Amino acid sequence: MKERILEAFVEEAHESGLKFTMDDLAKRLAISKRTLYEHFSSKTLILETLIERTNDDMVRKTKQIIENDQLSTLEKIKQSIRVMPQYYEFYDLRILEQMKKYYPEHWKSVHADLNDWPQIRTLIQQGIREGIIVNKNEALIMRLIIDSINLTLDQRFFLENSVTVEDATYSIADILLFGLVEK
Numbered sequence: 614m615k616e617r618i619l620e621a622f623v624e625e626a627h628e629s630g631l632k633f634t635m636d637d638l639a640k641r642l643a644i645s646k647r648t649l650y651e652h653f654s655s656k657t658l659i660l661e662t663l664i665e666r667t668n669d670d671m672v673r674k675t676k677q678i679i680e681n682d683q684l685s686t687l688e689k690i691k692q693s694i695r696v697m698p699q700y701y702e703f704y705d706l707r708i709l710e711q712m713k714k715y716y717p718e719h720w721k722s723v724h725a726d727l728n729d730w731p732q733i734r735t736l737i738q739q740g741i742r743e744g745i746i747v748n749k750n751e752a753l754i755m756r757l758i759i760d761s762i763n764l765t766l767d768q769r770f771f772l773e774n775s776v777t778v779e780d781a782t783y784s785i786a787d788i789l790l791f792g793l794v795e796k
Contacts, residue, residue, distance in 0.1 A: 622659050623703045631711040668726050671698040675732045687745050690736045694786040705768045761785045
């Protein structure tokens, strides 16, 4: 039931923004508010759970890639850039702006997570040492990767251009790692 509540929270946020009530969420789930409160004591707790699970999922998936000895460093970078966390659809520019306004402490946490990727930084450093990544300004490389991936937060763009966020992430990783020029 908790997973279904989290999914319904994401759906409600996309339809109504973050100003919906626990009543609205209970109606969406076709359960009583009491049942909803048995699983989560507040809307804020649901938001915190969603943020924590998404971040934990990203870290877990990236760690699995990094620890896979069958993958080259370049393949680890590529696959790590492509990681799609559970509930990725929650992170949308509109939702993040509302979070910044109504849940500023939670926004700070999400913003920090979206703008720092220590596992990728380690892989980039390793790639530079191995000579497979150009030895350019590491901070700039990281900024390019992070900002490029954060483009997927503009989900409206992807809807308007008939591209899935997952496909966009794959294309972004390929362009970042292999450029725009045909070989």
